[in-house]
Amino acid sequence: MARSVQTHGGAAHGSVKEYVWGLFWSVVLTAIPFAVVMIGGFDGRLTLAIILLCAVAQIFVQLVFFLHMNTSSEQAWNTVSAVFIVLIVAIVVLGSIWIMNHLNHNMLMGH
Amino acid sequence: MATQMIAPEPGYTGFVAEEHHHDYAGDTLLGFWIYIMSDCILFATLFATYAVLGNSFAGGLTPKDLFDLNFVAVETGLLLLSSFTFGMAMLGAQHKNMTQLLLWLGFTFSLGGGFLAMELYEFYHFSHEGAGPTTSAYWSAFYALVGTHGLHVFAGMFWMVFLVIHLLKDGITEANFTRLSCLSLFWHFLDIIWICVFSMVYLMGVM
Numbered sequence: 452m453a454r455s456v457q458t459h460g461g462a463a464h465g466s467v468k469e470y471v472w473g474l475f476w477s478v479v480l481t482a483i484p485f486a487v488v489m490i491g492g493f494d495g496r497l498t499l500a501i502i503l504l505c506a507v508a509q510i511f512v513q514l515v516f517f518l519h520m521n522t523s524s525e526q527a528w529n530t531v532s533a534v535f536i537v538l539i540v541a542i543v544v545l546g547s548i549w550i551m552n553h554l555n556h557n558m559l560m561g562h
Numbered sequence: 563m564a565t566q567m568i569a570p571e572p573g574y575t576g577f578v579a580e581e582h583h584h585d586y587a588g589d590t591l592l593g594f595w596i597y598i599m600s601d602c603i604l605f606a607t608l609f610a611t612y613a614v615l616g617n618s619f620a621g622g623l624t625p626k627d628l629f630d631l632n633f634v635a636v637e638t639g640l641l642l643l644s645s646f647t648f649g650m651a652m653l654g655a656q657h658k659n660m661t662q663l664l665l666w667l668g669f670t671f672s673l674g675g676g677f678l679a680m681e682l683y684e685f686y687h688f689s690h691e692g693a694g695p696t697t698s699a700y701w702s703a704f705y706a707l708v709g710t711h712g713l714h715v716f717a718g719m720f721w722m723v724f725l726v727i728h729l730l731k732d733g734i735t736e737a738n739f740t741r742l743s744c745l746s747l748f749w750h751f752l753d754i755i756w757i758c759v760f761s762m763v764y765l766m767g768v769m
């Protein structure tokens with residue numbers, strides 16, 4: 452089935468090569484955290500760091516290889532809105548965790 | 563930067579548009595991108611809820627009792643591969659190759675269906691084992707987060723069916739290509755959300 456795909460390069464929005472690389476890196480960055488957790492025995496903090504690093508790396512891989520984000524002026528608004536949303540998401544998620552943990556602590560329900 | 567604008571041409575709107583693109587397609591895609599960004603906020607609230615309620619098991623079952631990472635790895639593989647096959651479908655559309663487009667869309671649809679079937683089986687299995695949405699705050703948050711992602715996948719598959727009907731009726735027209743590009747953004751976005759789900763829910767749940 453892969454043989455029916457013929458590229459002649461120069462495609463504006465991606466190429467077979469780009470998608471194959473995207474898939475390759477996604478598989479690698481998925482396999483690493485799964486393997487680390489499934490094998491087990493690693494330090495908890497190290498495991499957490501590996502999971503988070505691989506997740507963030509894979510998000511970037513998918514944004515670049517699959518969603519074709521770049522820094523061209525054509526995409527400036529996409530990038531600006533994405534950066535804005537990352538900020539909002541960070542405030543919502545980190546802010547909630549922070550506040551609710553303190554709340555639990557003050558209610559003497561923390562572990 | 564090198565462009566020197568001395569006096570604006572009549573009709574100059576300030577937008578820099580590529581010659582071979584209609585303006586409206588770019589606007590539609592940007593609009594759809596904004597929708598996806600707002601969807602990110604929806605998922606952010608669900609992730610925040612999940613994180614806050616992450617230890618509230620009410621003395622019941624915990625994710626360590628139930629999660630099976632092999633199962634989740636296969637699920638993840640299906641969704642990841644479907645992102646790739648959608649990319650190949652997009653290439654087919656760019657080359658105006660209807661057979662290639664429909665073939666890869668078919669693969670994408672099947673992979674999405676497989677993913678959804680596995681997720682529903684998992685929900686059924688967990689509920690059967692005694693961890694339903696009403697069991698504890700943790701499981702409520704779990705079903706809300708993972709279920710919302712599943713609903714999005716279902717919506718994407720629904721959309722795909724209608725897009726194929728459009729494609730069979732009108733061929734790869736400019737309008738259909740714009741629709742396909744929007745669905746492509748949506749499908750890849752769901753894959754990105756799933757990365758967060760398997761990392762935060764499944765991997766951190768059993769470590």
